[in-house]
Amino acid sequence: MESGESIFEAAQREFKEETNLTPTSPHLKGVYTMIIKDGEKTVDEWMLYTFIAYGIEGEQFQETREGILEWHPIEALRQLPMAEGDRNNLLFAALDEGIQYGTFTYTMDYELIDERFQSSKET
């Protein structure tokens, strides 16, 4: 996030920067506390937010410095290579109702040590 941005503005800006597409109606689906531990000691801690968008506008980049952009069906989230924590977050965002909260603890080599979750819905 840039100084003074809301998470909604940051999500739109980052998505645009990386894809050249503007997400229409982005909606927050997850808020996660990320912890990096060196043994017992917490060496880094940050918040991760996941959004879904119900549509997109614009002309998509073919390739960026992050790699070649590709579309995948939602079910492919179960097999595509990624951090296990991200897999869980993205499946919740794509398939479940409401908001998920949680904490992921990783080693300094990004090995997942621990994860726990809560979720809630508007009633």
Next chain:
Amino acid sequence: MESGESIFEAAQREFKEETNLTPTSPHLKGVYTMIIKDGEKTVDEWMLYTFIAYGIEGEQFQETREGILEWHPIEALRQLPMAEGDRNNLLFAALDEGIQYGTFTYTMDYELIDERFQSSKET
């Protein structure tokens, strides 16, 4: 928030600490970027989260170091003394559907200089 807590756990813990009540089914309603400016310079910045709860359990404190605890009807949020930014947040949480995002900019004396909002709903 304490280290390693999710925002959901932090909200439950803080509410319990200040009221002795446990909120049942808390649900996130707002995520705000808070900025304190000294002239043009940003001197502090943090995230504020608002939750609603659909019920409570336990025996309520009469008084805490924060003051005497009182119940108010939702409409009283429009008149009760509080920071103007909080009034907006709490009215959204109590009355509107979906999630609100935004940025509040205050002076070092907590005078509201600027506020802007976005919101989204699950569709």
